[in-house]
Amino acid sequence: MLRNLTEAYEFIEKQKEIRNAKLRNLSVYICVGTGCSAKGAQKVYRKFQEVLEREKLSVNVFKMDDAHEGIVRKTGCCGRCSSGPLVVVQPYGYFYAHVGVDDVEKIVERTLKRGEIVEELLLIDFETNERVKSLEDTQLYKRQNFYIMEDIGKSECDSIEDYMGRGGYSSLLKVLSSMKPEEVIETIKASGLRGRGGGGFPTGLKWEATRKSKSDVKFVVCNGDEGDPGAFMNRTLLERDPHLVLEGMIIAAYAVGAQKGYAYVRAEYPIAIQMLQKAIEDARRLGLLGENILGTGFSFDLEIKEGAGAFVCGEETALLASIEGKRGMPRPRPPYPAQAGLWGYPTLINNVETYANVPRIIRDGVEKYRKLGTPGSPGTKMFSVTGPVKMTGIVEVQFGTTLRQIIFDICGGLLNNEKIKAVQIGGPSGACLSVEHLDMPLDYDTLKSVDAMVGSGGIVVISEKTCMVEVARFFLDFTKRESCGKCVPCREGTAQAYRILEKFVNAKASEEDLKNLEFLAKLIKTASLCGLGKTAPNPILSTLRWFRSEYEAHLRGICPSGSCTAFKKYVIDEKLCKGCGLCARSCPNGAISGERGKPYVIDPEKCVKCGLCVEKCRFKAIKVA
Amino acid sequence: MERTYEAVEQILRKYNYRRENLVKILLEVQKLHRYLSKDVIHYVAVALQLPPAKVYGVATFYAQFSLKPKGEYTILICDGTACHMEGSMSLIKAIEEEIGIKPGEVTKDLKFSLDCVGCLGACALAPAMVINDEVYGNLTPEKVKEILRSLRGDGDAQKSN
Ligand SMILES: Cc1cc2nc3c(=O)[nH]c(=O)nc-3n(C[C@H](O)[C@H](O)[C@H](O)COP(=O)(O)O)c2cc1C
Ligand code: SF4
Ligand code: SF4
Ligand code: SF4
Ligand code: FES
Ligand code: FES
Numbered sequence: 001m002l003r004n005l006t007e008a009y010e011f012i013e014k015q016k017e018i019r020n021a022k023l024r025n026l027s028v029y030i031c032v033g034t035g036c037s038a039k040g041a042q043k044v045y046r047k048f049q050e051v052l053e054r055e056k057l058s059v060n061v062f063k064m065d066d067a068h069e070g071i072v073r074k075t076g077c078c079g080r081c082s083s084g085p086l087v088v089v090q091p092y093g094y095f096y097a098h099v100g101v102d103d104v105e106k107i108v109e110r111t112l113k114r115g116e117i118v119e120e121l122l123l124i125d126f127e128t129n130e131r132v133k134s135l136e137d138t139q140l141y142k143r144q145n146f147y148i149m150e151d152i153g154k155s156e157c158d159s160i161e162d163y164m165g166r167g168g169y170s171s172l173l174k175v176l177s178s179m180k181p182e183e184v185i186e187t188i189k190a191s192g193l194r195g196r197g198g199g200g201f202p203t204g205l206k207w208e209a210t211r212k213s214k215s216d217v218k219f220v221v222c223n224g225d226e227g228d229p230g231a232f233m234n235r236t237l238l239e240r241d242p243h244l245v246l247e248g249m250i251i252a253a254y255a256v257g258a259q260k261g262y263a264y265v266r267a268e269y270p271i272a273i274q275m276l277q278k279a280i281e282d283a284r285r286l287g288l289l290g291e292n293i294l295g296t297g298f299s300f301d302l303e304i305k306e307g308a309g310a311f312v313c314g315e316e317t318a319l320l321a322s323i324e325g326k327r328g329m330p331r332p333r334p335p336y337p338a339q340a341g342l343w344g345y346p347t348l349i350n351n352v353e354t355y356a357n358v359p360r361i362i363r364d365g366v367e368k369y370r371k372l373g374t375p376g377s378p379g380t381k382m383f384s385v386t387g388p389v390k391m392t393g394i395v396e397v398q399f400g401t402t403l404r405q406i407i408f409d410i411c412g413g414l415l416n417n418e419k420i421k422a423v424q425i426g427g428p429s430g431a432c433l434s435v436e437h438l439d440m441p442l443d444y445d446t447l448k449s450v451d452a453m454v455g456s457g458g459i460v461v462i463s464e465k466t467c468m469v470e471v472a473r474f475f476l477d478f479t480k481r482e483s484c485g486k487c488v489p490c491r492e493g494t495a496q497a498y499r500i501l502e503k504f505v506n507a508k509a510s511e512e513d514l515k516n517l518e519f520l521a522k523l524i525k526t527a528s529l530c531g532l533g534k535t536a537p538n539p540i541l542s543t544l545r546w547f548r549s550e551y552e553a554h555l556r557g558i559c560p561s562g563s564c565t566a567f568k569k570y571v572i573d574e575k576l577c578k579g580c581g582l583c584a585r586s587c588p589n590g591a592i593s594g595e596r597g598k599p600y601v602i603d604p605e606k607c608v609k610c611g612l613c614v615e616k617c618r619f620k621a622i623k624v625a
Numbered sequence: 626m627e628r629t630y631e632a633v634e635q636i637l638r639k640y641n642y643r644r645e646n647l648v649k650i651l652l653e654v655q656k657l658h659r660y661l662s663k664d665v666i667h668y669v670a671v672a673l674q675l676p677p678a679k680v681y682g683v684a685t686f687y688a689q690f691s692l693k694p695k696g697e698y699t700i701l702i703c704d705g706t707a708c709h710m711e712g713s714m715s716l717i718k719a720i721e722e723e724i725g726i727k728p729g730e731v732t733k734d735l736k737f738s739l740d741c742v743g744c745l746g747a748c749a750l751a752p753a754m755v756i757n758d759e760v761y762g763n764l765t766p767e768k769v770k771e772i773l774r775s776l777r778g779d780g781d782a783q784k785s786n
């Protein structure tokens with residue numbers, strides 16, 4: 001327990017020394033983020049512990065006794081989840097990818113005992129096709145701007161001491177020892193930080209409004225719902241550096257005058273919840289959370305609330321209702337949470353990544369912070385990149401970076417020489433952009449100018465094999481299900497729009513439907529109560545705007561990408577067909593007929609396009625057109 | 626833990642019978658019972674001094690809750706954006722072929738249940754699924770079938786022990 005600021009400063013200095021010593025010593029860092037865990041990282045971690053435990057018996061030979069103490073450390077997501085499990089060996093910085101349990105002995109023998117590189121485990125850089133020694137040597141790494149994700153492969157996600165050894169909580173100490181709440185707010189305002197939860201609202205203004213609301217009781221809430229399918233940066237951040245978020249929240253509480261906070265994290269994120277829970281307990285243990293923090297008279301405590309899987313709960317008023325234990329239904333604003341939030345008290349609500357920026361801004365000062373990003377959108381943004389690209393995972397770049405840079409320079413472009421057709425950005429409420437937009441700088445205002453938004457930062461790359469009408473249908477299916485049902489335009493409108501889109505992909509749509517769809521989309525946008533309804537039509541509107549020809553083609557009986565089943569035609573190539581009759585026997589609908597020894601034919605009326613016959617034919621005579 | 630009301634009571638006590646903890650309480654109770662039965666909902670309602678209709682309201686609102694029994698292994702197939710594009714539909718088909726259930730259903734022996742979820746946050750490994758607490762990524766229909774077979778095998782082995 002640290003009793004005052006001086007003790008805290010001394011503690012941090014001591015942790016810095018310890019950490020530096022640790023980094024000079026042999027250490028193995030294993031990524032235990034969700035991505036790597038799904039590929040067996042926990043097993044690799046246990047195996048390392050086991051092997052090192054056993055080897056300790058023979059330490060005399062290898063003189064590794066000192067290094068053994070806590071040598072295996074858990075580190076957070078390195079953003080290269082598709083190459084996991086990842087293992088970094090310090091002080092060499094060797095970066096091993098796809099590490100299996102069976103590779104552990106090899107690493108212990110060769111790298112830990114002899115300092116050699118295990119060549120075959122090194123990551124292959126997609127650009128040079130060569131194995132690279134360390135993460136820092138990859139283009140992937142060099143072209144990003146790691147800022148809130150600093151210390152990749154060198155940080156321990158479950159240790160407050162390690163966080164402090166990296167200078168963590170210094171910003172909190174600075175704030176508590178030398179800044180008035182108003183000064184903190186001025187700093188955040190001057191930094192130009194904007195909310196990372198989607199809307200991009202200036203964070204400082206929100207803090208100021210909450211500070212100015214008169215009340216003895218105030219709350220600070222962290223929005224870690226992240227219901228956007230395709231987005232996982234909040235999860236990543238909570239898993240890899242929970243204290244960074246925590247420190248941001250404590251500073252926010254001090255600035256707005258709150259005593260109690262809630263972190264709302266969805267139950268689908270068990271590792272994030274576990275990491276954050278441990279972080280909270282450790283912070284309490286050291287006296288950084290709780291009553292009379294570091295003897296300064298400021299008290300603040302924090303509790304985790306689990307979300308239970310409703311997209312609309314990410315909307316701030318719904319989220320607050322959910323924290324109160326109710327159904328998560330949005331309500332009209334004003335009053336804004338800053339005036340009347342939890343149980344009617346002023347409440348500050350920000351996104352996970354927004355809070356993570358705060359300690360950095362305090363540490364670096366406004367001027368240095370604003371050097372990153374664009375004048376209107378300072379700083380960096382984490383994006384989760386998925387789809388058929390060579391590297392899927394998390395990237396962090398400064399605002400103003402283009403989609404092309406992210407997709408091609410950092411993520412290595414598309415797999416299997418596929419061509420890019422579109423980019424979906426900002427989740428179900430976001431928009432589909434076309435290749436024309438690849439060179440557009442990504443920032444709040446530029447995206448807004450093409451009716452798109454940063455959203456939470458999900459980027460889904462779409463190749464030419466995907467049908468854009470189907471993409472729109474998929475998103476509407478999602479919003480239709482997630483609509484809370486409170487207002488008619490959203491509830492009925494999305495259901496209706498979905499039915500029309502279904503007609504399109506089932507080859508049953510008419511001109512009339514196209515008109516209705518456009519009309520409906522605009523209506524839902526203007527008449528819905530909350531952000532969910534207001535943005536639900538964005539996938540329709542953006543695909544209509546940039547990919548209208550695909551809708552029109554569907555009206556003419558063609559799916560340009562060839563992916564909508566309803567438009568597929570199964571035909572037998574007369575020249576290749578030997579007339580064996582196998583296909584006719586396996587067709588579930590009796591659509592194939594013929595005479596043995598002669599070419600068979602498919603009756604398109606009866607064919608239900610199951611594709612079974614294609615698999616059966618040994619002569620590859622059946623084609624899909 | 627056992628499927629008893631004593632255990633439910635323990636959970637309620639842990640959260641100090643506070644109404645604002647309803648969602649958390651229901652999540653834990655569900656982990657214990659694998660679903661929320663009518664009886665359990667009434668029990669929780671009485672304990673928190675809430676009308677049962679209100680507890681029902683919450684239990685039906687969130688996707689995580691189920692009012693029907695779930696399997697010993699709850700399979701959650703992700704049909705989020707990334708997973709959908711990488712073929713989550715073919716995984717659902719494979720599961721149906723292997724154990725004969727569709728999303729929202731349970732096998733007769735209560736061994737497996739299947740549901741779709743929005744996004745598991747493992748999109749980099751799309752398509753992904755979760756069985757109980759284990760995340761599986763980069764799946765193919767064949768891999769899914771293999772996993773199901775081994776789980777079925779495991780379960781039987783446990784029983785004969
Ligand atoms: C349907 C809907 C879902 C949302 N989901 C999230 C979410 O998952 N995470 C988040 O931080 N903000 C989400 N938001 C935005 C929040 O309402 C709110 O603006 C945000 O948490 C404010 O934090 P910020 O100012 O730091 O961005 C959502 C909004 C809507 C309308
Ligand atoms: S717009 Fe949709 S989600 Fe929002 S309140 Fe209305 S029905 Fe509910
Ligand atoms: S299985 Fe192939 S070769 Fe045999 S009848 Fe059918 S199309 Fe012809
Ligand atoms: S696709 Fe299916 S229904 Fe159509 S001809 Fe082949 S087997 Fe028969
Ligand atoms: S989870 Fe390990 S790199 Fe992302
Ligand atoms: S879309 Fe499937 S895990 Fe995110």
